[in-house]
Amino acid sequence: MGRPRIKDVAEYAGVSAKTVSNVLNDYEHVSEQTRTAVREAIDALGYRVNIAGRQLRRGRTGVIALAVPELDIAYFAELAKHVMAETERRGSTTLLLETGGRRERELAAVHGFDAQFTDGVILSPLALQPRDLAGRDTRLPLVLLGECNPPGSADHVAIDNVTAAREATEHLLARGRRRIAVVGGDLRGPQNTSRLRTVGYQEALSAAGLPVPEELVLPVPAFRWADGAAAARTLMRLPQRPDALLCLNDHLALGAVRALHEDGWSVPGDVEVVGFDDIEATRFSIPTITTVAPDKPGIARRAVELLLDRIDAGGPGGPAVDETAGHRLIVRESSGG
Amino acid sequence: MGRPRIKDVAEYAGVSAKTVSNVLNDYEHVSEQTRTAVREAIDALGYRVNIAGRQLRRGRTGVIALAVPELDIAYFAELAKHVMAETERRGSTTLLLETGGRRERELAAVHGFDAQFTDGVILSPLALQPRDLAGRDTRLPLVLLGECNPPGSADHVAIDNVTAAREATEHLLARGRRRIAVVGGDLRGPQNTSRLRTVGYQEALSAAGLPVPEELVLPVPAFRWADGAAAARTLMRLPQRPDALLCLNDHLALGAVRALHEDGWSVPGDVEVVGFDDIEATRFSIPTITTVAPDKPGIARRAVELLLDRIDAGGPGGPAVDETAGHRLIVRESSGG
DNA sequence: GCCGCCATTTACATCGATGTAATCCTATGG
DNA sequence: CCATAGGATTACATCGATGTAAATGGCGGC
Known part of the structure; x- marks a missing residue:
């Protein structure tokens, strides 16, 4: 039967x-x-x-999607935990998707097949272009995490990346560092997280009356350990080597620290290192890593809240909301803490 | 409209x-x-x-669930990546669930609300009891990853944990270590991963004609950095301290290494450390960590294959299958590599 | 010129749950 | 003792897609 x-x-x-x-x-x-x-x-x-029967009748699935670039980037795993906990608390289920940071997969999360299962999407975009959201089906609520080009095109939750990067840079300056490199930095690309943090870095240098040496702003292909290691080696081979690395996420920082160690540089003695995200590893690595800690529970809570509100509202609802989540610099051994 | x-x-x-x-x-x-x-x-x-309409008519969702204990345990994040890639390759979607290792949530993945959305479940159990699977609704195919008590109650994919632990222990013995502790070990609990690995450890010691000192087999509340750090401190305070730690996952190993470092012990000089899982961090930590690398892509591929075959078969199908995935010991700095 | 075959297309019922609106029923007030 | 309010329950249609079985239509063969 x-x-x-x-x-x-x-x-x-x-x-x-x-x-x-x-x-x-x-x-x-x-x-x-x-x-x-x-x-x-x-x-x-x-x-x-039977969920299918209910959904067919009600037109709702009770499932929201969370699309992140890579699950094995610890920041996204930790964020996903918080989002899942929050949606569960509010009686929904989370469908976790991985985009690999590829544009077509990010689009699929918003327009495509997977979107079918869901009442709304929380997306942490890497490759999305401004025009990608232009013709969007506004029947599917969308919340963006982190940076994205077109403000106002969808609800949006992020920390103040410019300020965060400025503060991190000021911290290094205050410790007497003068040649600070940005690993994963980007001066010319789209208005994404890298760009904003690099702007904050520039602001700090300028405010201190220092020039911004272009060769110290080094883009990376991805934000993983190996990329951080490679970038550190490149930077330390410069005629005038850096005395500090502002790494735009913790994996880059951890990779950089490893490469510095292998090549005989001491951290923080020769080079100080700062990361972003406050992943658990930074509290146990040798040395522990100074990092900008975003308020992950707050980001998750607010994102879910915004999304569920849109869903409950039904229609397109009011204008897009921009929310700023908190952050704080946690000083650890890699910059003398 | x-x-x-x-x-x-x-x-x-x-x-x-x-x-x-x-x-x-x-x-x-x-x-x-x-x-x-x-x-x-x-x-x-x-x-x-409209998926709901199709599902109602066809009785299939095209979604399988993957339920793991904790997403921020890197092993599970990496495994999830592989499973998601594999299911996608085969035209299905993965619903990722987190159980927190809690029995009621593991049960929910198999029997409960979330199971509604899915055609089948891949579960990596921690707390599940033998009897929990007894009255299972066999209409929902289930594949278990890692260890579980009742062999034959469901399809099952795992590495040979006894052999893997024995080999890791033999490696430490071959390097001259004699007081080897097991962080996360367990001699009395259910027939789970901890138990099997501890058995392998015992086998190696016995084969070498060494006693198995009970105080060196130390259970931990969870398999996270902090637990590894705490365990290492406990062990190093013993009257006869260990000269090697067999940590049953890499997070425990990394946490232990950190605690040893803080307390002034050198790794691998004073204490050698081995982990399990080969997470990316072990290739970049200071020191890098010797670890047992399970064939994660193989585990994922086989698990998805088994599950989709059951789903395609429709009925309860044949008897439960037990598959053994490959593993290998990767020697790194933490044990002299 | 009629028949039957087969490719193509369609009407209708159905999957399971729920919104709408009608019906039934009981208690209360006059 | 009847009218009526409103609580409790039900019949029926509906959500969107697809399986079943029947209808349609073109073509070759006798």
Whole structure:
């Protein structure tokens, strides 16, 4: 025998299918007696609602998607934990997708097949272009995390990246460092996270009356350990080597520290290192890593809140919201803490 | 206007709804002309099938669940990457769930609400009891990763944990270590991963004619950095301190290394350390960590294959399969590599 | 010129749950 | 004792896609 349907429960309890449905949905006008009988029937048959049927009728799935570039970048894994906890707390389920930072996969999360399963999407974009969101189907609510070009095209939650990078740079300056490199920095690309943080770095240098040496702003192909290691080696081979590295995420910082160690440089003695994200590894690495800690629970909570509000509102709702989450610099051994 | 339905496409193309459905499902007896007309209508209206309707009719979702203990344990994030890549390659979608290693959440993945969305579940259990799978609804295919008590209760993919732990221990013995502790070890608990690896450890010691000092087998509350650090401190305070730590995952190893460093012990000089899982961090930490590398792509591929085969088969299918995935010891700095 | 075959297309019922609106029923007031 | 309010329950249609079986139509063969 297949799974019991609502009709089977109804027959067992001697009521109509709709009454069972009413019990399931906590409709108020159901007598205590009927309610009990139905509950017993449900238990006896081991009935559970069929999501497909419900979704078809209601037009909602109760599932939201969270699309991040890479799960094995710890920041995204930690963020995903918080988002999942928050959606669960609010009675929804999270469908976690990995985009690999590839534009076509980011688009798919918003427009494509996977979007079918969901009532809304939280996307942490890397490659998305401004025009990609232009013709967007506004029936599917979207919240963007981190940076993206077109402000106002969708709800958006991020830390103040310019300020965060400025503060991190000021910290290094205050410690007497003068040749500070940016690993993963970018002066010319789109208005993304790298760009904004590099701007904050420039601001700090300028405010201190220092020039911004272009050769110290080094883009990387990806934000992983190996990229940080390679970048550190490149930078240390410059005629005038840096005395500090501002790494735009913690994996780059950890990779850089490893490469410096292999090549005989001491951290923080010869070179100080700062990262971004405050992943768990930075509290246990040798040395521990100074890092900009974004308020991950706050980002997750706010993103889920915004998304569920849009979903509940139904229509396109009000204008896009821009939210700034908190951050703080945590000084650890890699910059003398 | 809402989203276009199959009926809208049918009207636009001047055919019946069923013909559109036939085109969508690549039914062979559709004239080239009609097929083209329908395709054009689909493009013109921006139609995409409604998953709920299809699922209701077909009884399949095209989604499989992958339930792991913690996403921020890098091993599970890396494994999830492989599983997601594999399911995508085979035309399915993965719903990633986090159980926190809690029994009720593991049960929910197999029996509960989330299982509703899926055609089958891949579960990496921590707390599941033998009896939990006894009354299982066999209509939902299940593949277990890692260890679980009742062999034969579901398909199962794992490395040979006993052998792997024995080899790791033999490596430490061969390097002259004699007081080898097991961080996360367990001699009395259920037949889980910890237990099996501890057995392998015992085998190696016994084969070398050494006693198995019970105080060196130290269970941990969780398999995270902090637990490794705490365990290392406990062990180093013993009257007869260990000269090597076999840590049952890499996070424990990394945490232990950090604690040893803080307390002034050198690794590998005073204490050698070995981990399990070969997470990316072990290739970049200071020192790099010797570790048992399971064949993660192989595990993922085989698990997905087994699950999709069961799903395609429909019924309960044949008896449960036990698959052993490969592993190898990678020697790095933490044990003198 | 009629028949039957086969490729193509369609009408209709169906999957399971729920919104709508109608019906039934009981208690209360006049 | 009837009217009526409103709580409790139900019949029916519906969400969107697809399986079934039947209808349509073109073509070759006798």
